[in-house]
Structures are given as structure tokens and as C-alpha cells.
Amino acid sequence: MALRKALTPLLHWFRTRFGHVPVGAWLLGAAVAAFLERLLGPDLAYLLGLGSVPAIFGLSIILKTPSLIPSVLVFVVLMYVIPTLVVAWLSRALFLWWEEQLSVPVYVFLHVLFLFLVLYFWSQVDPYRLLVLRLLGINILLTLSLNLVNGWMGEFSVSVAGFMSVGAYVSSVFMVWGFVHDDVFGPPVFPEFLAPFAFPLALILAGAVTAVTALLVAVPSFRTRGDYLAIITLAYVFIVKSTVENLDFIGGPRGFMNQPEVASFTVVFIWTVLGIWVMWNYVTSILGKATNAVRDNESAAEMMTVDTRKVKIVAFLTHAFWSGVAGGLYAHVLGYINPSSFDLRKSAEILGMLYLGGLNSVSGSIVGPVLFMFLTEILRPFQLAKWLVIPVILIYAMIRRPRGLMGFQELRIPFLTRRQQAKEEARAYGVTGN
């Protein structure tokens, strides 16, 4: 309470000063801050006695060695807060002008570009950050695609780890067979410099094969509703795991490695954005919204000409496809996989992210993994305590917001909301706005 009272004037000052700064300006500010950190961060950290640049805003340092709090605060204020505020403030007019001048897709693209720069610079400082950010992108794809089935369609699937596994192995075999000198698969079939260009193909292949295996689950499951899907997807995870364990040419239980290094941050970022874009498009289309109709009342959906069986299969296969793609990325980010990387714990982790972020929400499927990973990473030094703290936080979140943080709603981005309103007014008066 006291803390809140102390912060109120500060918040008020912040809101009056910075309330109207557009999102894009914040992103540009953060990009500049991240760039500066890359240039000056190590020296500043040394001067402040921090040793190296605090990996995630110094939060885990604070928890481990509270005596370093002042240094971390100084670092964060100098390195992040001041540059971001200054640049955001100075560039606000530019973005407001762009908002008027540019079409929505171009303006959105600009935001994605700045977001990329923020994360790119930030990840360059520290290989640990680089790894965490790539895993975050992968987790977002997994969570969002799972949300199609568990959120939009209202079924309960736990097969996400199994899908990842299929995607990871298919893409790994393809890439190692094609582009790596390997003990089992022999010399590369294609010139090695082609590997980065073939990687998208490997991922699409991974997604497609995963979707085909998912079809075997989907066809019997979607004749009925209820717990059937939960049970059969559970079985799927076990079947995939023991199949892989018994396939010697891909290493069996020992695992599979030697994946070429083709999953850079940029590559993962592009696939994540692509996945979000495609799934966003789907759930905002009438064909996609029919998935909600199936969830809310299936027989009414059937009567209103919706081919409910097809709708269900499309949602499930889209989940499988993108989880397969995410699995392929995962394998190449880590450069090593084994069957136990994809057991039920993996599914449980993704389910945790999903329910934390919220069902039936694209923003929730981004917020969930971000928060979840943020928590697990700052608590990483406290190995065991981590597994006490995280469930407690999850339970608390579930009690306070039973639908998850963003359940059944989307984050409002001010400039998009403004455009939407203008369009809506035009429509309400019977003018077909474009």
C-alpha cells in the first residue's frame, strides 16, 4: 500500500507526460537503448561492479545478491529508462505523422521492424539472452497454435509435445541428411552453403508431416466431443516418444545431434511473426470464427451450414502444423534433441503458458509465454524454489483471472483501435468503408 502511495505521483507525472506517446516511439526508444547497451553496457557494468551486463534487467541478480540493488538500479536507469524515455519523447511527433501518412499494413510492418531491432540488439550482448529469446518465439508459436484447439475450439488437447517431437525429428533428419557430414547419414547430399535456404523447406516439411500424423488422431476424435480428444492426444505423446526411442537410425533414446546452425535469432523471429500473422488472419476470418461457433454450440453451427467436422480438423491440423514448425526450430536452436525433451512435462509447460495468457486470445498467447519465461528465467538461480514459486503464481493468476490474463480479449493497440473506430462509424451509417 505504502509503495503504491509513493508511486502514485510518479505514475501521474508519467501518464500526463508520456500518455500520448505512440507505441512505435516506445519501440524506437527501446531499440536505441538496446543499441547503447550493446556499445556501452559491458563498460558500465564493470564500473558499477556488476561484473557483466545483467542478463534480464538484473532481476535475478537482485534476488541472489541484494547488496547489488543500487548498482543494478543505476544500470537500468542509465541504460534503459533514460534513453527509452528521451528517444520516445523526441520521436513521438514522427510516429504521429507516420500514422496519418502510412497505410495500416506499412505502419504495422514498421512496428514489427522496430520490435525486431530492439530484440536483435538486446540479444547480441549475451548468448544466454539470444537463447532465451529464440525459445520464447518458439513457445509463442506453440501456445498460439494450441490455443486454436483449447481456446477457440474449446476442446482439450495435450499433444503439443508430441507434435514438436515429430517436427523436430523430421526437420533434423532432413537437414542433417542434406547438409551435414554425419556418421549415420554420410556426406551431405547438397552443398552445405545451401542449408539456410533449405531450412524453410525443412520446417514446412516438418509441419506437414506433423499435420499428417495429427490426421490419424483427428479423424476418430472429432466424430464425438468430450474427453476423448484429451485421452487420445495423451496417447499420441507416448506413442511418439516410444517410437522415437525405438528408431535406432535417429539415435533412439540417446538423441540426435549435428543439426546445422540455421536457426538464428532473425530466422526464429521471422517464423514467429509469420505464424502469428497467419493464425491471426485465420481467427479473424469468418471461416475461423466458425471454430467459436462449434465450441459455443455445435448443433447450431451445423444447422447454420458450418461443416463442423472440417472446421475441427482444420483447427487441429493448424495446431499440429505450427507445433511441428516450432519443433523444427527448437531442434536447430539447441542443436541436440532426444525423445525425453518432448515428454508430457513439455506439454504441461505450454499449457501453463496458455492458461496464464488466456484462452481465445492472440495477445494472450504472446503475453503468456513472455510472462511465464520471464518468471522461470529470473527464478532460474533458485532451482528448486522455482518449482514452488511458479505454481503459486499460476494458481494466484487463475484465482484472480480465471480466464487467464487476456482470456477472450485482445490487447488494444491505440492506432489500430482508432482506425477501427473510423471504419465502424462509416459502416454503421451504411456506407461501405474500405
Place this chain on the structure above:
Amino acid sequence: MALLEIRNMTHWFGGLRAVYNFNTRIEPGEIRGLIGPNGAGKTTVFNLVTGFYTPTEGQIFFLGREITGLRPHQIGRLGISRTFQNLRLWTHLTALDNVKIAYYSQIRYGLIGAFFNTRARREEEERIDHEARQLMRMLDIDQYAHRVVSGLPYGIQRKVEIARALATKPKLLLLDEPTAGMGPAEMEETMAFIRRIRDQFNLTIWLIEHKMKFVMGLCGWIQVLNFGEIIAEGPPEEIQRNPEVIRAYLGEMVEL
């Protein structure tokens, strides 16, 4: 040619004979009534016609084509739509989305269009949006377009359900107890409303009613169902005087 023809339709739920030897012909433009006491099998008849169940025996023809055994979405596409006795709206969605989704089978842009937001998709969705709003305006519910349906008053929800059914562009509209839960004033209004949409959308309407007074003013021809069998049929005045009908309704005389 009759719009809808049902021949010797019988349906068993396990050991329960819900509908027995049901026959009818419905001509284009009619407002047809199906009445009978609770549990007589009226809703089951609608469920059979719309493909939710396949009749144990008998055949159903729509526009001369046999539709027995088709799935509901196929029957919906051919031009039969309906409302449900207990509202079956998609409760998490807005009224507008409820109506728009019913355009499902008219969508041409396909999955590629949906996933990649192609120009074809944008244009088609814009057109459907426009059409759905127009439809809602005709039923005086356009001001609720962006409200989530579960929060709307009951009467409005009923109209949204009818708007949704109309969005599939039906030739035959089945209404299952459209006045359930209504007072006398609202019932009058609903009668006028049903006539209006029949004329405006060139519909044929087949409605189930529990309250006889309502069908009397609306339908030209009425069939009375009791224990799954048609016990009487004819114009309203005749039905009202029919002793067998009165006997069937005896337990529920108050409603008559």
C-alpha cells in the same frame, strides 16, 4: 411441386416411438403450423427434417430431391434453416458475428484466403459484413451488432437467432416455439413479425407452437401431433372445434 414432402416418417429412440407415420406436403409461401402437447414429438419432427437424426423409416424430399440421411449443414445449404426451442446462439460472440458465421457456406475465398488475408477474402468479408448489417437493420437489431449475445435481452436474442437463420438464405424456415416465454402483447408483435419476414424474404414457414391461440391467427393449415402421431389436420377453425384435439390438450386446457 411441394417445397417439402415427408412420406411415412417414423422415428424410434431406442424403445420409444417419438414419431409415427408422419406425412405432410408444404407448398411454397405457406405458413404451416405443427401443434400438440408437450412431448408429442414436434421438435423431433424438426430434428428429423434438418438431419440431426435419420428417421428409422420414411423419406424426406426437399424441392423434389431426397434429403433423408444428409447431414444438417448439407440440408442447411440446400435451403432449410431453423431456430431452436431453447435459444442456441453462440454466446461468447457478438450479435453481428453470430449472423456473419451463418454465411459460412456462401464463402468462396477458402482456407488460403483465410490464412493469408488475400484481397478476395477482404472483399468478400466486407460484402458479408455489409449484408449482415443490412439484415440486422431490417429486423431492427442493428444497434446491438457489437454486443456479446449472452448479455442481450431475451426478445433480442430471439431476433438474432432469426437473423442468423435468414443469413443462410433459406427457402424454408422452421421456427420451434417462437413465442416461448412471451406475454400476449409480445405474441401479437411476433405474429406480425413472422408475416413480415415471410413476405420480405420470400419464405415458407413451418412453425411449432404450444399455445394454440398463436397458430390460429397465423397458419392456414395446422397439423396436430399427439404421442408422435398426427391426430388431426386442417384449417384453424376446424382444428379448434375438433373433439380429439381438445381431448389431447385436456391436461393443459389453460393454454388453449
